[in-house]
Amino acid sequence: AQTVTQSQPEMSVQEAETVTLSCTYDTSESNYYLFWYKQPPSRQMILVIRQEAYKQQNATENRFSVNFQKAAKSFSLKISDSQLGDTAMYFCAFHLDNAGNMLTFGGGTRLMVKP
Amino acid sequence: KAGVTQTPRYLIKTRGQQVTLSCSPISGHRSVSWYQQTPGQGLQFLFEYFSETQRNKGNFPGRFSGRQFSNSRSEMNVSTLELGDSALYLCASSPRTGASEAFFGQGTRLTVV
Numbered sequence: 001a002q003t004v005t006q007s008q009p010e011m012s013v014q015e016a017e018t019v020t021l022s023c024t025y026d027t028s029e030s031n032y033y034l035f036w037y038k039q040p041p042s043r044q045m046i047l048v049i050r051q052e053a054y055k056q057q058n059a060t061e062n063r064f065s066v067n068f069q070k071a072a073k074s075f076s077l078k079i080s081d082s083q084l085g086d087t088a089m090y091f092c093a094f095h096l097d098n099a100g101n102m103l104t105f106g107g108g109t110r111l112m113v114k115p
Numbered sequence: 116k117a118g119v120t121q122t123p124r125y126l127i128k129t130r131g132q133q134v135t136l137s138c139s140p141i142s143g144h145r146s147v148s149w150y151q152q153t154p155g156q157g158l159q160f161l162f163e164y165f166s167e168t169q170r171n172k173g174n175f176p177g178r179f180s181g182r183q184f185s186n187s188r189s190e191m192n193v194s195t196l197e198l199g200d201s202a203l204y205l206c207a208s209s210p211r212t213g214a215s216e217a218f219f220g221q222g223t224r225l226t227v228v
Contacts, residue, residue, distance in 0.1 A: 037219075042221065043203060043221050043222045043224075044219055044220070044221045044222070045205060045207075045219035046219075047216065047217075047218075050216065091158065097213070098213055099171070099213070100146075100163050100165070100170045100171040100212050100213060101146050101148050101163050101165075101170075101171070101207070101209045101212055101213065101214060101217060102148065102160045102163060102171045102173070103148075103150075103158075103160065103207075103217060104160070105150075105157060105158035105159075106157075107157050108157065108158075
């Protein structure tokens with residue numbers, strides 16, 4: 001079974017600053033995907049960024065980028081130029097390829113962006 | 116294109132009752148997954164349906180069940196409700212099983228009293 005761990009329950013950052021959220025995972029499989037989802041107070045989970053395990057290049061989406069270290073089983077999210085609208089719960093998630101659509105989530109990190 | 120629609124948004128039930136939640140996926144999507152979110156246990160996978168068949172099931176008791184209709188809409192049912200079933204239930208829609216992207220609805224907040 002796969003496990004996902006987010007060791008930072010809460011974090012805060014000043015507006016316009018950069019913040020990094022940590023995620024580690026455990027799996028014996030080699031083909032998988034990793035995701036960061038954002039859950040604002042509206043409760044809807046929104047996909048922030050996706051990383052395929054077979055790709056060595058780190059994914060980026062505008063102000064969001066990841067540091068994917070496959071050997072270390074680490075998948076951190078960097079948010080640059082933080083905005084007030086980034087305030088939310090952030091979840092790291094694991095998806096095993098060829099195993100349906102089941103996602104395994106970490107416990108989440110609550111991020112507060114301060115003006 | 117309409118997103119994932121979950122109904123109802125809020126629900127209050129009494130212990131021992133049963134409840135049915137509904138999820139309409141994005142048009143053209145054939146896979147629907149359900150998750151339970153609680154402060155204590157976090158986000159846990161309940162089950163996935165694809166083409167009216169259950170593909171995967173999480174570690175939940177048999178009181179939790181689901182089904183999918185030919186139009187891909189899905190329902191989940193919880194029988195003999197317990198206080199611990201109070202949670203946010205999230206539905207995720209994907210174009211196919213094994214897809215690497217899921218789109219979530221806003222959830223149904225179930226409170227059991």
